[in-house]
Amino acid sequence: MSKDWPLWEVFVRAKGGMSHRHVGSVHAPDAEIALRHARDTYTRRMEGVSLWVVPSAQIVASDPADDGPMFEPAEDKIYRHPTFYDIPDDVKHI
Amino acid sequence: MYTTEMQKTAQVVSAEDPEKLAAFEARVAADEFIEPKDWMPEAYRRTLTRQISQHAHSEIVGMLPEGNWITRAPSLRRKAILLAKVQDEAGHGLYLYSAAETLGTSREEMIEALHSGKAKYSTIFNYPTLIWADIGAIGWLVDGAAIMNQVPLQRTSYGPYARAMVRVCKEESFHQRQGYEIMMHLAAGTPEQKRMAQDALDRWWWPSLMMFGPTDDNSPNTAQSMRWRIKRDTNDELRQKFVDITKPQADAIGLTVPDPDLRWNEEKGGHDFGAVDWEEFYAVVRGEGPVARERMKARREAWESNAWVREAAVAHAEKRAAREAA
DSSP, rough: OOOOOOEEEEEEESSSOOOEEEEEEEEEESSHHHHHHHHHOOOOOSOOOOEEEEEGGGGGOOOOOGGGHHHGGTTOOOSSSSSGOOOTTTTTOO | OOOOOOOOOOOOOOEEEEEHHHHHHHHHHTTOOOOOOOOOOOOHHHHHHHHHHHHHHHHTTTTHHHHGGGGGGGHHHHHHHHHHHHHHHHHHHHHHHHHHHHHTHHHHHHHHHTTTSSSSSGGGGGGGGOOHHHHHIIIIIIHHHHHHHHHHHHHSSSSSHHHHHHHHHHHHHHHHHHHHHHHHHHHHHHHHEEEEEEEEHHHHHHHHTTTTSSOGGGOOTHHHHTTSSOOSSSSSHHHHHHHHHHHHHHTTTTOEEEEEEEEETTTTTTOOOOOOHHHHHHHHHIISSSTHHHHHHHHHHHHHHHHHHHHHHHHHHHHHHHHHHO
């Protein structure tokens, strides 16, 4: 019985200077074909100037069950934001 | 935080493929971004590696003068803020080291260059933080000067550096505002508190102006760096802008900029200001800053005395890998 080719995550750089952004995934037997499939699947309309493919199995993701302990501690640290500080309106460029 | 190009000798043009070089120059002149896998002249790679790694070192060493006050911050609020700021500086150092690594120099090599004294970092961090008000002055002036330099670097020609700058600039705004807020409160406080704020401004003003680097006529690399869009404004342009913006901020809280020659020049639409003591600047660049030795000693001790943490992490990873393999 045949089985699916491995899954690859696809990242596209929309234009020079921007980061590659995740756009989706493709199946392919190896990296070279993954790149070709990614090109044909995700950049048919000049969506990008550069492509990355990464084996999906290589991605380590945080556990959704841990979202609380992972991300909530940032919630009460509002002093990390510039708006926390009251600077009079007549003081400019700050 | 930030650093400036401190190498005084002009660039040596090496033998590059003229066709590739011309194509590269044209891309940069058209404001295109250069990415790690693109062809680039060796001198561009070298200059950027030096500039980005110096910038990273500045963020890391910049934690020391402020870290000095975390345990002595005057309230829990100030302590939490200062901790968050120092934590951000560590983050900025990491973004920048990562950007520099894309040019082919390893993290280890860069850290080694810092600890051996071979690499430079911003002169500003070789001045001591003597009183609490210095924390206010650093946020307001030092981070203010850094922002002025970093905002145009968001459009620098090397993609990974430009993207790191976007992140840094977004985070930097709180740094300056918390510093100004400290100064504002001290200046509106008791006469003794106001005196402390003024004392901090007196000591940090000139070193802050030096952060923009030597004058344009003493900055032989500026022309090349601007042509390559590694730099987008000259040192003197940025310094002028800083003075023009900062002087009214000092006035607004009743503090006096320690420069008797500082006055508005209607004709040029900017301030005239006194001469920077460049002897002092070059002495600090040479490593003769008031606390230069202390800074490097603290860095090396932190690196060495915490080596066991890095070793334990590796041992743990190896043990887990071995278990999984079994």
